[in-house]
Structures are given as structure tokens and as C-alpha cells.
Amino acid sequence: MLVLEGKAKIKTDESTFYNPKMRGLRDLSILFLNAMDMKKYSLLDATSATGVRGIRYVLEAGAGETTFLEINRKAYLNAKKNVSQNSISASVLNESIQQFCNTNDESFDAIDLDPFGSAAPYIYDIMKVARDGTLLMVTATDTAVLCGADFNACVKNYASLPLHNELCHEAAVRILVNYIAKVASQFNFGLEVKLSIANLHYVRIFLTLRHGAKGAVESVKETGFGTFCSKCRSFELSKGIVPRLERSCKNCGSEAYLFGPLWLGKLSDAKVVDKMRASAPKQLEKGTLELLQRLDEELETPFFYSIPKITRLLGIGAVSREKVMQILKKKHRVSRTHFDLDGIKSDANIREVTRAVKLAAKA
Ligand SMILES: C[S@@+](CC[C@H](N)C(=O)[O-])C[C@H]1O[C@@H](n2cnc3c(N)ncnc32)[C@H](O)[C@@H]1O
Ligand SMILES: [Zn+2]
The missing domain is CATH 3.30.56.70 (N2,N2-dimethylguanosine tRNA methyltransferase, C-terminal domain)
Structure with missing residues (x-):
């Protein structure tokens, strides 16, 4: 099937993932990249499927040298065709993120990570192809886990206690950023979060990685814990790597639920938005x-x-x-x-x- 999306002409087939409902998020990502004023930047589309994202970033958002990764052979062949039919010169590889990031010396100005489900298993390897100033864009669709519908999966995948109430979508975003901050800090990267979104079935984070031990420690200090009282809907928050919070609600005295660790720093940059x-x-x-x-x-x-x-x-x-x-x-x-x-x-x-x-x- 031929799909026209933005300036891209994409062919999809039954073995290549393409979700038209995510067009809005791709449109927002393009607006975001243009708002960041980056020119001719190198781009890694780490999970390309049809290649629609990377192709649109080249055609509509100033991306220069672009590398597409796709683990699935049939989807890779499809992406390769789409890249050439849109007259883009790029490198399209039938490699996994893990394989590529552990064997390649390049680093990128911008990286888009849009896997099925959780992004957590890829963050560590992605850091190996990042450098000071790399713009990292991450989608996660394991929102049920991040929103606490599967408590144990959140503990296992993110080492965080989730919220499962009206605040769960914001907590989901903050749990994912906390996870990225902790992995990034091992590579001496601190985070500047530029935009965070929870919408439909996805969470999406846009951030810049800054290299340096000081910034990495400062980022970790932006994480912390919260308590939530289900009796009066009150919440308390506290930054730091250990929870320094009363377990009884300050407002009504009931027992409050402890959640986190999660990111308590800024979720967006007002100028960019x-x-x-x-x-x-x-x-x-x-x-x-x-x-x-x-x-x-x-x-x-x-x-x-x-x-x-x-x-x-x-x-x-x-x-x-x-x-x-x-x-x-x-x-x-x-x-x-x-x-x-x-x-x-x-x-x-x-x-x-x-x-x-x-x-x-x-x-
Ligand atoms: C959700 S789709 C990407 C959709 C695409 N970014 C878009 O906007 O249409 C995820 C893709 O990542 C591929 N994938 C899964 N694991 C991978 C890995 N470890 N390395 C590279 N690609 C992977 C899948 O085969 C699938 O095509
Ligand atoms: Zn209370």
C-alpha cells in the first residue's frame, strides 16, 4: 500500500509496521526538530520499520547524514526501498541496535528510538553512540507497565514503584526519564529535558545529553520520590536518592503510598514549546x-x-x-x-x- 505522509511517499506491506495513528507524533517530532534549529545534523533512526520517521526528518526537518537500523529482514528491505524512492542517500542496515551500538565508532547528533513496548532494554546501548549535545527522542508504548497496571513489571523494568491512579500518566513520563537519567549518568551524561508527552497509548521524551560528571550527578539529584494519599488526593514530593518523606499524609493523617524513584526536574523547555x-x-x-x-x-x-x-x-x-x-x-x-x-x-x-x-x- 502506498502512503503519503508529510513529504514522504512510503510503501508498507504486511511484514512492516506502520501505524497511521502515530502520524500526529511524527508531525510533532518534526516541529520539535525545527524548533531546535539544528542544521544538517547526523541522525540515527534506530528502529526504522518503513523508515517513515527518518525519511521525514530528512525531507522536513533538516537531517543530514542518516543511518537507519532495522532488525527484521523484510522490514529492512522495505525501508531500503522507501529510502531510495524518496531520493535520500542514507545508510540502511539490517542490524539490531545492540549489534550496531557495540561495533560502530560513530556517534550521532540526533537519535530516534521508537521500539515495540519498552524502551528500557535499549537505553544502555544507545548511550554508546551518543556524544555531548546529542538529541535523544524516545518513545515507550509499555504504558500499562509505566502506569502501574502491572506493578511487578514496573519494578522489574524500571526499578520504580509506579502510581496507578489519576496521576499515573505523569508518573509514567517521570519514571521513564528517571530510568534514562540513571543509565545516562553511568556514561557521564546529564539530561536537559526539552519536551515530554503522554498521549494515547504512548509516552515520548525529547532530551539533550550533556557530557560531564558534574551534570550527570546534578541530573541524578533531580530524581526523587513521592507519596500519595488516596483518602484526600494529596501528594508530597522530595528530590534525592533516598526517600525523605513522612508516610502519614500531612493533610489528613491517613497512610500515604510511597512511589518512585522518578524524575522531579523540568519536563519541558518553554522556549522550544x-x-x-x-x-x-x-x-x-x-x-x-x-x-x-x-x-x-x-x-x-x-x-x-x-x-x-x-x-x-x-x-x-x-x-x-x-x-x-x-x-x-x-x-x-x-x-x-x-x-x-x-x-x-x-x-x-x-x-x-x-x-x-x-x-x-x-x-
Ligand atoms: C514501533 S516500530 C517503529 C516504527 C517507526 N519508527 C515509525 O514511526 O513508523 C519498531 C521497529 O523496530 C524494529 N526493532 C525491534 N527490535 C529492534 C532492535 N533490537 N534493533 C533494531 N530494530 C528493532 C522492529 O522490527 C520494528 O520494525
Ligand atoms: Zn490525606
């Missing part, structure tokens, strides 16, 4: 534009409050999120969040948010 939004073409899918708008508005504050969870707790009917936001805005910073359509990010604590919800219900 602003640029992406400003340069987004009108013909972008509606859902992608909306996602970008929410990402751009979102406060940096870790985690958020789900308004429906609070109204249920109070035993009252639905209240308008906008009204709650207006009330909080008088004294606090507040924004919507892309992690939850009914959630708000704020520097207010649970008591202040609960008070605002009650006021909004009366208004």
Missing part, C-alpha cells in the same frame, strides 16, 4: 494542535489535581474546571495539563484546591 506552537501549520490534525496548545500552557509544577476526583470525595456534583481555575488564579499560578483533560496544575496545595472546588460549586 513556544516555538513549536508558533510554527505549527494550520493543517496539523486537530488533536495534535490541541495537544500542543496544552503542552504550551502547562506549568512546570510536578503533578496536578483531578477536579472530578475531588468532587467525588466531597460528594458533590461536577464543577467547572474553568471556575476552579479562576478562583485559584487570584492567589496562585494555575494551568491546564495535557496529562488529564479534567486536571489542573497549580502551586496551591490540596486544601487550597479543595476550598476552590467548594467555592466553584456554590457559584
Whole structure:
């Protein structure tokens, strides 16, 4: 089947993976690369399948010398054809990430890692083809694991205790970044996280690796732990490699659940997201534009409050999120969040948010 996506013309077949629903994320990745202002950078599309990603990065986002890896022979042959039919000169290899990263001396300006399921098994090898300033883009589709639906799998794959409640998507992103930060630090890389997304069935992180022991240690110090109280929806966070948190909820005294380790640093770079939004073409899918708008508005504050969870707790009917936001805005910073359509990010604590919800219900 012939598919036209962006400037790429791609042939797919039954043995090569191609998901049209991920087009929006590929569009966002292109906006991101353009917002980073990189020119003629070397690119590794580490999990190419049809090659659509790398081909589009070359045609639409200034990628120069590009290497495509694909472990599956039939998919590799398909990618090779697609690369040549799009008149791109690139190296397309029927090699695994592990094989390539352990035998090759090159390093890349940008690396895209988009495997089936978990990205965790590949991060260590990927670090071997990174250098100071490498832009790493990672997709994970094992969201059920990262979101705590399979607790033991999260412990096993990420060495983290997950959340399995309204905050789970943000926790998923932060658990994955924590994992990358810890592996990267072994290679003396620190992280500058540029953009993080949890949407549909995927988590996607865009980050720059900075070489140096000091930065690596600083990155590890941006990780930490949290507690969550299921009685009053309150959470507490604390950076550091050991959990320094009370196990009884500061707000209501109930026993709180400990989660982490997870990344508690910044999840995005506002300048980059602003640029992406400003340069987004009108013909972008509606859902992608909306996602970008929410990402751009979102406060940096870790985690958020789900308004429906609070109204249920109070035993009252639905209240308008906008009204709650207006009330909080008088004294606090507040924004919507892309992690939850009914959630708000704020520097207010649970008591202040609960008070605002009650006021909004009366208004
Ligand atoms: C989710 S698909 C990639 C989709 C593609 N990036 C896109 O946007 O359409 C993952 C691909 O990675 C390949 N793959 C799996 N394990 C691999 C490995 N260890 N090394 C290289 N490729 C691998 C799979 O065969 C599959 O084609
Ligand atoms: Zn509580």
C-alpha cells in the first residue's frame, strides 16, 4: 500500500509496521526538530520499520547524514526501498541496535528510538553512540507497565514503584526519564529535558545529553520520590536518592503510598514549546494542535489535581474546571495539563484546591 505522509511517499506491506495513528507524533517530532534549529545534523533512526520517521526528518526537518537500523529482514528491505524512492542517500542496515551500538565508532547528533513496548532494554546501548549535545527522542508504548497496571513489571523494568491512579500518566513520563537519567549518568551524561508527552497509548521524551560528571550527578539529584494519599488526593514530593518523606499524609493523617524513584526536574523547555506552537501549520490534525496548545500552557509544577476526583470525595456534583481555575488564579499560578483533560496544575496545595472546588460549586 502506498502512503503519503508529510513529504514522504512510503510503501508498507504486511511484514512492516506502520501505524497511521502515530502520524500526529511524527508531525510533532518534526516541529520539535525545527524548533531546535539544528542544521544538517547526523541522525540515527534506530528502529526504522518503513523508515517513515527518518525519511521525514530528512525531507522536513533538516537531517543530514542518516543511518537507519532495522532488525527484521523484510522490514529492512522495505525501508531500503522507501529510502531510495524518496531520493535520500542514507545508510540502511539490517542490524539490531545492540549489534550496531557495540561495533560502530560513530556517534550521532540526533537519535530516534521508537521500539515495540519498552524502551528500557535499549537505553544502555544507545548511550554508546551518543556524544555531548546529542538529541535523544524516545518513545515507550509499555504504558500499562509505566502506569502501574502491572506493578511487578514496573519494578522489574524500571526499578520504580509506579502510581496507578489519576496521576499515573505523569508518573509514567517521570519514571521513564528517571530510568534514562540513571543509565545516562553511568556514561557521564546529564539530561536537559526539552519536551515530554503522554498521549494515547504512548509516552515520548525529547532530551539533550550533556557530557560531564558534574551534570550527570546534578541530573541524578533531580530524581526523587513521592507519596500519595488516596483518602484526600494529596501528594508530597522530595528530590534525592533516598526517600525523605513522612508516610502519614500531612493533610489528613491517613497512610500515604510511597512511589518512585522518578524524575522531579523540568519536563519541558518553554522556549522550544513556544516555538513549536508558533510554527505549527494550520493543517496539523486537530488533536495534535490541541495537544500542543496544552503542552504550551502547562506549568512546570510536578503533578496536578483531578477536579472530578475531588468532587467525588466531597460528594458533590461536577464543577467547572474553568471556575476552579479562576478562583485559584487570584492567589496562585494555575494551568491546564495535557496529562488529564479534567486536571489542573497549580502551586496551591490540596486544601487550597479543595476550598476552590467548594467555592466553584456554590457559584
Ligand atoms: C514501533 S516500530 C517503529 C516504527 C517507526 N519508527 C515509525 O514511526 O513508523 C519498531 C521497529 O523496530 C524494529 N526493532 C525491534 N527490535 C529492534 C532492535 N533490537 N534493533 C533494531 N530494530 C528493532 C522492529 O522490527 C520494528 O520494525
Ligand atoms: Zn490525606
